[in-house]
Amino acid sequence: MSQLGLVVKKRFGNLTSSFFILISVLQFHIPFYAGRTLPNFLALPFVNLSITYTLSGDYWHAIAILTAAATVIRLELALMAVPLAINLVVLKRIPFLSALGAGMAGGFGSLGTSPPQA
Numbered sequence: 001m002s003q004l005g006l007v008v009k010k011r012f013g014n015l016t017s018s019f020f021i022l023i024s025v026l027q028f029h030i031p032f033y034a035g036r037t038l039p040n041f042l043a044l045p046f047v048n049l050s051i052t053y054t055l056s057g058d059y060w061h062a063i064a065i066l067t068a069a070a071t072v073i074r075l076e077l078a079l080m081a082v083p084l085a086i087n088l089v090v091l092k093r094i095p096f097l098s099a100l101g102a103g104m105a106g107g108f109g110s111l112g113t114s115p116p117q118a
Contacts, residue, residue, distance in 0.1 A: 004052045011055050043073040047080070054084065059094040060102045067106030072114055 005024075009017035024030070033041040046069035053062035063085050070077035085099045094102075 004048050007052050007055045039074050043069050059088050063102035064106035067103045068110035071107045071110040
């Protein structure tokens, strides 16, 4: 079972976890795209890891990973990262400066590890 599956099981119970895994396994696009190096599929592990961190309550790492993936792989992930960060700040799950720091660490950290384009 994946780390995300274990977190879903811990947070929502066995039945929800079983349905989550069943739905995940039955999706046709996972095996179809597994052999193709498309940006959407390259971003999937980072999104899954971010969701795992969010459900576990590790919001700083969730924001940082989504921001890093948005910076390097798919900018559209910012449409997930920004509302997540705003929601967590409004609900007082993470302080604003901490969320901003996570975004900056993810964004600038990923830029620092990316090769320059000619």
